[in-house]
Amino acid sequence: MKERFFKWFYGESDPMEHILDCAEVPDESREEWKYEEHEIEREISRRVHTQSVIRAERRGFYAFYLIIAVISCLMLIGVLLFTVSQLPRYGVENPRAKEVIERYVEKGLEETGAVNIVSGMILDYRAFDTLGESHVLFTALLCVMILLRLDEKNKRTRYENYYTVLADPYYDISTDPIMRIAATITLPSIFLFGIYILLNGQISPGGGFSGGAVMGAALIIYAAAFGFTVTDRVFTYRMSRCITFLSLAFYSFAKGYVFFTGANGIPNGVPKGTPGAVLSGGLILPLDIAVGMVVACTMFGFYSLFRRGSIGGE
Amino acid sequence: MFENLWINGEEAVAIILFGIGFTMLLFQRNLLKKLIGMNIMDTGVFLFLASMGYIEGRKAPIVTNGVLDTAAYINPVPAGLVLTGIVVSVSVTAVMLSLVIRLYKRYHTLDLDEIYVLSKHQMEDR
């Protein structure tokens, strides 16, 4: 210590020196690790080794980590509980929210033509959020496609072909009679139900997303029961692409048109229809249908991407 | 300080759910459990919204036999928010699941730290 001080004092060396040492570029030489057929055992042993390494090296770290975890979680919950206890009382109308709700409830019917106030709200008053919402789903579809669709590149990657995780990508239970019969009985009603929800979004609980989800479920059951080979004949990749594109484009442009006219005070010639009928609620019905289409395609797309890494026959 | 907690009991429960999910998402090492934690977290928020919108002794906001009075229906806004929130949560879950599938295909494990250590050994990733 002392001589280090004097070294610095005489300007021979100084405490900053070690910073300069690490200013010399560190070059770690990492060992290579190539997968070879006969090295799979080695890989497994390495994994075991890795676990032991993790346990050995990081035990203290994990202890610390857990303590911090518990403390922070408890603190978060505590603070939030305090907040909750200060919030407006449960089950009593919040006077501050009244102004907004009044308009929605009392004017909603005549302004949107929708009996279901919630549908009217999310598809007319706050339609911009819903526009974003439907594109969230689309974005998710794109991400999943990038990740899971098999293409030349990730077919080629050495790393993922040694164990096929999915037992058999084209596994087909269409030979299973119970499944087929049950499906044949239930599928029409499920489809019908989905369509019903879709069409009645503006007059009863439901709407595009829920209806589309039900129809997507129906498609999934169909594929599960009769195999992808059958679905590929009716439901191809190109078709799902076109449906998604057309619905989304229609959605964007319809909403864009309404926003534009509304903001500029131009009357948009959209008939409101008679409240309570299926053909009512102005744009709500077509929008619901569009959303339902997208959702159905997306749900089925997720399923078949997870199962076999592609949407429909390609 | 906490005297209203029992009155706001439902919201308190929702918040506790949120905290549980938050902690799972933050501190579970298993990816699937993290994912479940995320869903619990979202559910907590949705429950919170729903209980926020609920008003004693009122009906769902669907105009029945032409009653157009605020006093008849509960607050529709939280319901709308929940709808949007559910869609978002579904999409995020799908993306996370596919990420997990990829990682499992590659490293044959679901333990995040293990994956992290393994990933350092691979030539391709330089």
Next chain:
Amino acid sequence: MLFVVNFPLFTIVLSLFSGALCFMLPGKAARRYTMCYEAFLTVLCLWILQYTYLNGAFTYVMGEFPAPWGNEIRAGVLEATTALIFMIIMLTAVFCGYRFIEKDLDLSKENLYYALLNLMTAALLSMIWTNDLFTGYVFLEILTLTSCGLLIVREIGRTTLAAIRYMILNLLGSGLFLLGVVLLYDLSGHLLMVPIQKVIRELAADPNTLPVLTISTAILTIGLSIKSGLFPFHFWMPDTYGWATPTSAAIMSSLVSKAYIFLLIKIYWRVIGIDIVERMPIRNILLVLGIAGMVIGSVQALHADNINRMAAFSSAANIGYIFMGIGIGGVAGYTAAIFHIFAHAVTKAMLFLTTPRLAEVSGDSLLFKELQGSGLRDRDAGVFFTISAFSMIGIPIFAGFAAKLQFGLAAVEDGAGWRLILVFLALAVSSMLNALYFVRTIIRIYSRPNESTRMEVRPHHRAGYNVPMLVLTVMNLFLGLFSWVTVDLIHRGLMMFS
């Protein structure tokens, strides 16, 4: 009402539509379309900026229902400036990086990348324009998903791993943000910014509700700072930026994390009210965390062995700068923070777009020891890297220096005290560290390699790369030399906020 006021709406809706369109087009067409479209957007944003500069800010009702019932978007000088700079950076990133996208991504998926890019544009723009908290939440989620998608296009294990860690942290952030929005709604009964602020003025007046208000603000702040990578949450950055394809790295480090901070600033000014925020302890905490981030990020960058990881850690440090500006507070502090958002966006995009070129002539390796002399093998990339590094260090006439100047002035304006001393110490230390590791890198890429590691120079098509880079350089110099122009714009914008 002039026709210009519709442009914000068009920018968003058209971007959403182009996302769907690129999903249909084949890869190359999608790329060309995206380039032209981004250029078109840039023009629109310039137009909006000119209009708002002359006529002041305007709010635009989405549909026929005004606030507090319908959605609204709002455009002021600050929004327009931010949108303009973001669009230019996006354009240059696409122009300089598409060769690497072709290399990293299979041909059949290229269109998906550009679809995601357009969706991200829509999300960025609507987060900038929005005047409604919940819209902010929805598009924030789109931004998260798209950035995850941009990250995983390079199908190697590291990016997938980075993506999942990124997603986890971001989901924590989104969850907290949503909770904060819900709490604010429960307190105020509104979702649009202006009505909320009206109510919050009353709430802040009585001492019983002030703590709840503080907590809600804190939750929003934590959520957004997790997403933008403030100090304790910055550990996802090196993997995320270090392994992504260059365009994604540039866009994510210079636009995405900045967009979150921009939203935070907008919430502070337009939802909570800046005077109320200044009364909360949040400000000091942000200052301390930001400074910690500056120092620790720089130290970690010093220890990195890979040029992209170094750059990523330095982004963590720069996020620290921005939050320090927010922590300094006052109009001057926010001005400095926003100015640094711009300066760092321009600089870091340049940095992340040059490093792959250097790696390309060094056997596709980003390790420093391989990069020896790469600046001599690829002159253009070397020069541009040096420029951006100088700007990062904060050498006069470059943007980085002007930003540091702004921070100093803000701190002095804030008045003498411990904050001032702290800020200046932090500036001094972090600038020294920056100088160390960037100068080290410059020496490394310009010192002759020994014969064994000599690489052959590969032919590039230069113009397609150099022109966008020159654009970035010019922006950098403009921010550095004529900083008062930008500062004046930011100042007007902030005045329009409140």
Next chain:
Amino acid sequence: MLFLIAILFPIIAGTVVSVVKMPDGHTRNRLYAAVTILTDVLAVCALLYGKPVTLFKLAEGVTISFSPDPIGKYIFAVVLILYTAVVFYAFEYMEHEERQNVFFAFLLISFGALMAVCVSGNLVTLYLSFESLTLTTFPLVLHEMDRAAVAAGLKYLFYSVGGALLGLFAVFFVYSYASGDASFTYGGFLDSAKVAGHEGILLAAVFAGIVGFGTKAGMYPMHGWLPTAHPIAPAPASALLSAIIAKAGVVCVIRLVYFSVGAEFIRGTWVQTAWIILALLTIFMGSMMAFREKMLKKRLAYSSVSQISYIMLGLAMLSDEGLRGGLIHLMSHAASKGTLFMVAGIFIVKLGIRDVGLLKGVGRRMPVTMWCFMIASLSLVGIPPMGGFLSKWVISQAALSSGTGIFAYLAPAVLIISALLTAGYLFPVAVDAFFPGNDYEGPTDNCEPSALMTVPMICLCAVALIAGLFGMQLTSLIG
């Protein structure tokens, strides 16, 4: 405007010459020589007819402007002489080195930067040119490009940037309390109304500024880079570094203390006391270390540490006398230390000798060089009529009349001690070189360097002499 041209010309021309393709190194070097001479011509014109010029505004109230005042012109002239001498000396020295091109280019660029430092008209301009000076001299230290050089270069960079940032701290403070456009005025431009109540923190800021800018001048506690960087750099570079580039720190301190806050503001405060203590410490320890050191260039580096602090001591007296003494010493030390480093460089290239012990009998082999060494060391030690004597005399006068209590008498004592030490570490070298003793049978062949190397040294010795003879008149021109 002329000053602007004089500053920009070497920067632009140096860059251009280094970039353009050339048939061979010699034509390039000739071009560099031509650029240097042209720069001198421009600079002289600027000195005679230069007018203040404002470039543009950086932020509101922060402008870039050059306004030459007498002190600036004086230092400017010294810079001109030194650089010209060194550039010509360097041609022969660098012959066998690699990367001459880069070296000369940065030499010229730093020339411009240093001139900018001398004539900058307000603190921000000063800071900017100071930073750019650091960055442009950094490659000179780095020239060898081996591990040691890189480490030394980074150390130099680290210290200088750190010091400059401490300085920036002071700059911001002084700005926040400034009145008017904050351009340099003798006696300071502080707005007493704003300052009232904040004296404490402002004093702290000024002290930070003194220490920070003192880094360049090698003042304790930030002296560490000098002994590391100088021996590593090639001789012309180290000659410049310790002869004139280190003086940039002095210029900044003068500008900050005398022209921004004003001497009155800190006279008699703790800042002055601390400053004097630091300066005395540096003087004493520097000479001690030089005395102990065996390697010639390193010994000279330590001697610079102590000698530059003479100037600091003079300034620390905060009186016109002290300022004058400091200025005289600036000139004489620049000249003599430049000569000494050149001589050391000649030993290295001609004889390959780096250590003091091996210099026996060199005086016979290269008489001219050794005589230059002799004269320069006379000036450093302070033998009349050389510049060193006059400057020390004036500084002691200032100290005695400064009324700083004990230091008024301590300072002259330390000066004398350090003068003795200086004699102790410089004269033996010369004596050994000239009188190796009768039992000396080493080589006696004449290996005198060419005129290209000797003439600059002789000129510098002449300058040192002039500083001694006409120092008072020169500084009284400044007023």
